[in-house]
Amino acid sequence: MKVAGVIVNKVLPEKYDQTKDYLGRALERWGVPLIGVIPDRPYLGHPALADLERLFKNEMISGSKHRFRHYTVQDMTLVTTALTRFLINLREKPSRTLYLCHATREDIVLGFLAEYQRRKRIGGRPFEAALVICGREGKYEISKELRDMIDVHVDEVPILVSRHTTHRTMEIIHSYTPKLNVHDKSRVVAAIDHYEKYIDYDLLLSRTGNSLISKRTA
Numbered sequence: 520m521k522v523a524g525v526i527v528n529k530v531l532p533e534k535y536d537q538t539k540d541y542l543g544r545a546l547e548r549w550g551v552p553l554i555g556v557i558p559d560r561p562y563l564g565h566p567a568l569a570d571l572e573r574l575f576k577n578e579m580i581s582g583s584k585h586r587f588r589h590y591t592v593q594d595m596t597l598v599t600t601a602l603t604r605f606l607i608n609l610r611e612k613p614s615r616t617l618y619l620c621h622a623t624r625e626d627i628v629l630g631f632l633a634e635y636q637r638r639k640r641i642g643g644r645p646f647e648a649a650l651v652i653c654g655r656e657g658k659y660e661i662s663k664e665l666r667d668m669i670d671v672h673v674d675e676v677p678i679l680v681s682r683h684t685t686h687r688t689m690e691i692i693h694s695y696t697p698k699l700n701v702h703d704k705s706r707v708v709a710a711i712d713h714y715e716k717y718i719d720y721d722l723l724l725s726r727t728g729n730s731l732i733s734k735r736t737a
Contacts, residue, residue, distance in 0.1 A: 622654030
């Protein structure tokens with residue numbers, strides 16, 4: 520099999536020039552061109568809520584219009600504190616933070632909803648947080664009364680349910696690598712804009728053009 524060329528992805532930005540120079544010279548010995556070296560752009564690896572829906576096989580129970588809002592995994596916060604401390608965190612942490620709580624912490628869910636209402640009333644910093652409610656299905660579930668409260672905000676406040684423990688849910692999210700989703704327009708546009716600058720498309724087409732034409736006409 521003939522190798523048309525090499526594209527190296529997710530290179531540390533501070534190692535970009537070094538990697539491009541070293542690999543370019545190393546591949547040249549084998550007669551293989553280096554077609555592209557792509558610096559890592561963390562945003563492209565941040566999961567959207569739609570990714571978490573697929574991951575947990577559960578549609579959002581509230582705020583589904585925000586399905587393609589992305590969250591930094593490093594800012595994910597497991598809520599184990601009292602409600603007062605949680606409300607302080609909601610106001611001090613970055614607005615776009617992903618919170619996790621256990622299904623038995625109805626106070627946290629109600630506090631989350633109340634903070635959305637407060638910001639909606641007074642304006643100011645937008646409410647971009649999301650909440651994942653965790654608990655083994657059949658053992659820990661959201662009560663009907665709490666679901667009724669959530670349904671009042673069903674169009675606005677992003678809430679998901681995980682059928683795993685809080686610890687397992689965090690493990691799953693941390694180990695997950697999001698794939699490009701054609702419906703995630705902001706990520707697709709960002710990926711195109713990022714990759715275009717670092718790939719030699721003229722070289723790529725000159726190395727693959729004939730084989731691509733042959734496949735289309737076969």
